[in-house]
Amino acid sequence: MKRIALISEHASPLASLGGTDAGGQNVYVAQVARHLAELGHTVDVFTRRDAAHLPQVMNWVPGVRVIHVPAGPARVLPKEDLLPLMGDFTRFMASFMAREGQYDLLHANFWMSGLVAADLKRQLGVPFVITFHALGKVRRLHQGEADGFPDDRFAIEERLVREADRIVAECPQDEADLRDLYDADPARIVTVPCGFDPAEFTPRGRREARIRLGLDPDETVVLQLGRMVRRKGVDDAIRGFARATRQLGIPARLLVVGGNSPDPDPALTPELGRLREVAREEGVEDRVTFTGSRERAHLRDYYSAADVFISTPWYEPFGITPLEAMACGTPVLGAQVGGIQYTVVDGVTGALVPPRNPDALGERLGELLADPARRERMGQAALERVRTHFTWEGVARQLAEVYREVGEEVERVIPALALHSGHRAAPDAAVERAFGNLIATLTRARSELQPQIVAAAGAIVACFERGGKVLVCGNGGSAADAQHFAAELVGRFLIPGRRGLPVISLTADSAMLTAWSNDIGFGDVFARQVEAFGQPGDLLLTISTSGRSPNIVAAMEAARARGVTTLALLGGSGGDALVLADLPLLVPSTDTPRIQEVHILALHLICELVEEQISAGVPAHLPTALPASVRLTPPGSTPLISAPTSSAQGVNV
Numbered sequence: 001m002k003r004i005a006l007i008s009e010h011a012s013p014l015a016s017l018g019g020t021d022a023g024g025q026n027v028y029v030a031q032v033a034r035h036l037a038e039l040g041h042t043v044d045v046f047t048r049r050d051a052a053h054l055p056q057v058m059n060w061v062p063g064v065r066v067i068h069v070p071a072g073p074a075r076v077l078p079k080e081d082l083l084p085l086m087g088d089f090t091r092f093m094a095s096f097m098a099r100e101g102q103y104d105l106l107h108a109n110f111w112m113s114g115l116v117a118a119d120l121k122r123q124l125g126v127p128f129v130i131t132f133h134a135l136g137k138v139r140r141l142h143q144g145e146a147d148g149f150p151d152d153r154f155a156i157e158e159r160l161v162r163e164a165d166r167i168v169a170e171c172p173q174d175e176a177d178l179r180d181l182y183d184a185d186p187a188r189i190v191t192v193p194c195g196f197d198p199a200e201f202t203p204r205g206r207r208e209a210r211i212r213l214g215l216d217p218d219e220t221v222v223l224q225l226g227r228m229v230r231r232k233g234v235d236d237a238i239r240g241f242a243r244a245t246r247q248l249g250i251p252a253r254l255l256v257v258g259g260n261s262p263d264p265d266p267a268l269t270p271e272l273g274r275l276r277e278v279a280r281e282e283g284v285e286d287r288v289t290f291t292g293s294r295e296r297a298h299l300r301d302y303y304s305a306a307d308v309f310i311s312t313p314w315y316e317p318f319g320i321t322p323l324e325a326m327a328c329g330t331p332v333l334g335a336q337v338g339g340i341q342y343t344v345v346d347g348v349t350g351a352l353v354p355p356r357n358p359d360a361l362g363e364r365l366g367e368l369l370a371d372p373a374r375r376e377r378m379g380q381a382a383l384e385r386v387r388t389h390f391t392w393e394g395v396a397r398q399l400a401e402v403y404r405e406v407g408e409e410v411e412r413v414i415p416a417l418a419l420h421s422g423h424r425a426a427p428d429a430a431v432e433r434a435f436g437n438l439i440a441t442l443t444r445a446r447s448e449l450q451p452q453i454v455a456a457a458g459a460i461v462a463c464f465e466r467g468g469k470v471l472v473c474g475n476g477g478s479a480a481d482a483q484h485f486a487a488e489l490v491g492r493f494l495i496p497g498r499r500g501l502p503v504i505s506l507t508a509d510s511a512m513l514t515a516w517s518n519d520i521g522f523g524d525v526f527a528r529q530v531e532a533f534g535q536p537g538d539l540l541l542t543i544s545t546s547g548r549s550p551n552i553v554a555a556m557e558a559a560r561a562r563g564v565t566t567l568a569l570l571g572g573s574g575g576d577a578l579v580l581a582d583l584p585l586l587v588p589s590t591d592t593p594r595i596q597e598v599h600i601l602a603l604h605l606i607c608e609l610v611e612e613q614i615s616a617g618v619p620a621h622l623p624t625a626l627p628a629s630v631r632l633t634p635p636g637s638t639p640l641i642s643a644p645t646s647s648a649q650g651v652n653v
C-alpha cells in the first residue's frame with residue numbers, strides 16, 4: 001500500500017459529481033483517486049479551496065480525502081490567474097506533510113500542480129509523476145492569441161519534463177508532442193490513457209433512453225456533448241450535420257448538450273449565441289436542439305439515445321466523452337487529433353475526419369446515418385474496445401505500476417539505506433519522516449523567523465555595546481544548546497582575533513545546580529542565578545521547546561523584575577514564555593527534536609551575525625577570552641568594543 005497525493009490545483013474531484021463545469025481533469029482525478037483507493041492505496045487529493053463552505057480536510061470516499069488548500073480567495077478563479085498562488089499552495093502542502101507525514105509519491109495534474117510537486121520534490125525529496133492533461137506549446141499552436149496563459153508556462157513545463165520521475169502521456173500523440181516539442185526523455189514517458197467507469201456508462205436500449213429524455217423514438221439522433229468553447233468545434237459539427245441531412249433528406253436531430261447552465265442561456269454561455277447563428281445560417285435551426293448542461297447522472301441516457309456521437313475539436317489532449325459514448329454502444333465520428341484518433345478506430349468503432357473540415361464531416365456522417373446495420377456493428381465494436389482498454393480500474397492499475405517502479409528507483413538511488421544484512425532496504429519510514437518534517441519546518445522558519453533572528457542578534461550586540469552580558473539557560477537538550485552558544489561567543493565562532501564576549505550559561509555550574517535543586521527546588525534554579533548575576537541592561541536568553549518549563553518561566557519573570565531584556569527561543573505554542581519574552585523566536589513546529597534542530601540553526605546564525613557586527617571596525621588582534629568568572633564586570637565598567645590590549649596567548653588569531 002502506498003500513500004499517494006494527487007495534486008489538482010484547479011480541478012476538484014468533487015466537481016465531477018453532477019457539476020456543470022466539470023472538465024476531463026476533474027473526472028480523471030476523481031476516478032483515479034477512487035480506483036487507487038479500491039486497489040488498497042490511501043489517497044489525498046489537494047485542490048484549491050474555491051468556495052467558502054469547503055472544509056479543509058474532507059473524507060470523500062473510503063481511502064480518499066480531499067484537502068482544500070487555502071491559496072488565494074475562496075471563490076472560483078479563472079485558471080489563467082492561478083500561477084501566483086502556487087507558492088502558497090506549496091507552503092501549505094509542505095506544512096500539511098510536516099504534520100501528517102510524507103507521501104510515497106506525488107501525482108501532479110496540469111502544469112501548475114506540477115510546479116508545486118517539483119518544488120516539494122526539491123524540498124522534501126518526494127518523487128513525482130505528472131499528467132499534463134494539456135501542453136502549453138500545443139495549446140499555443142492551436143489557439144494563438146486566444147491562449148490566456150503566461151509564457152512562463154513553457155519554461156515551467158520544460159522544467160517539469162526534466163525533473164519529473166515519470167511523465168504520463170495520455171495517448172501516442174501526447175507522447176510525440178512531449179518528445180518533439182519538449183525534448184522529453186522517452187525512457188521516462190509512459191502512456192496511460194484515460195478511462196470510463198462501467199458502473200456509470202453501459203448501454204441502455206436506444207428506444208428506452210429516448211423515451212426517458214422525451215425524444216421522438218423514431219427520429220435519427222446525432223449527439224454533440226461537452227464544454228462549449230470554440231476549440232471544441234461544435235460549429236463544425238452543426239455545419240457537417242446540415243450537409244449530411246440535406247444530402248440524405250432524412251429527418252434527423254442534432255442534440256447539443258453543454259453550457260454553463262441547465263437552460264441554454266446565451267447570456268451565461270456566449271458561445272451558444274454564435275452556435276445558434278451557425279445553425280440558422282445552415283438552415284437547420286429547427287433540427288438542432290441546444291439542451292444546456294446536464295448532470296453527469298443523465299449523460300448515459302444521452303449517449304445511449306444517440307445513433308452517432310460527434311466529437312470534432314481542433315485538438316484534444318485525450319477526450320473522455322468519446323469513450324463514454326462508446327461505452328454506451330454508440331459509434332463515434334471524431335476528429336483525427338490527439339487522443340480521439342487513438343480511441344476511435346476508423347471504419348471499425350466509428351469514423352475519423354480531419355479537424356475543422358465540415359465537408360468531410362458531413363460526408364462521413366452521411367455514410368453512417370445511411371447505414372443502420374453498420375452503425376450497430378460499430379457500436380458493438382466500440383463497446384468491446386473501451387471495455388478492454390479503457391476502464392478507470394485498468395488506468396489505476398497501470399498508474400499504480402508506474403508508482404511502484406518509481407518507488408523502486410528511489411530506493412535504488414539511496415544506497416545509504418541498504419541494510420548490512422544485504423537485503424535491499426525499503427526507505428526507513430522514521431528517517432524519511434524526520435528529514436521531511438525538518439525540511440518542512442525549516443522552510444517555514446526560513447520565511448517566518450528571519451526578521452527575529454536578525455533582531456535577536458541586534459539586541460545582543462546592543463547589550464554588549466552598553467557593557468551588558470548575556471545569561472542563557474534551558475533544560476536537557478536546550479541546556480546543551482545554552483552551553484554551546486556560550487562557548488561560541490566566549491570563545492570564537494567564525495572570525496578569529498576578536499575578544500571574548502560575556503555570555504554565561506546558567507546550566508554549567510553543577511555544584512550550584514545540585515545544591516539549590518536538592519535543598520530548595522529545581523523550579524527557581526535559573527531564577528536564583530538571574531538574581532545573582534543579572535543587572536539592568538543585561539539580556540537573558542532562554543531556550544525551551546515548550547515554553548512551559550517552570551524554571552524557564554521563573555527565570556524570565558526574575559529577569560523582567562530586574563530590567564534584564566528577555567529573548568526566548570521557543571516552539572509549539574510558546575507557552576507562558578511567549579508573553580514573557582521581549583523578543584520571542586517561535587519555531588513553527590510541535591515536534592521537540594525538530595524544534596531543537598531549528599534552534600541550533602538560529603543560535604549559529606545569531607552567533608554569526610553578532611560576531612560580524614562586533615568585529616566590524618574592531619582591530620584584528622584582541623585579547624583572547626578570559627574565564628567566565630573574570631568576565632563578570634559590572635555593566636558599563638568595561639566597554640565591550642574597546643581599544644586593543646595586548647595578549648600573551650593570542651590563541652584565537
Ligand SMILES: O=C(CO)[C@@H](O)[C@H](O)[C@H](O)[C@H](O)COP(=O)(O)O
Pocket residue numbers: 475476477478479543544545546547548549552592593596
Ligand atoms: O533533548 C531533549 C529532547 O530532544 C530533551 O532532553 C529535552 O530537552 C528535555 O526533555 C527538556 O526538559 C524539555 O524542556 P523544554 O524544551 O520543554 O523547556
Ligand SMILES: [Zn+2]
Pocket residue numbers: 477593596
Ligand atoms: Zn534532544
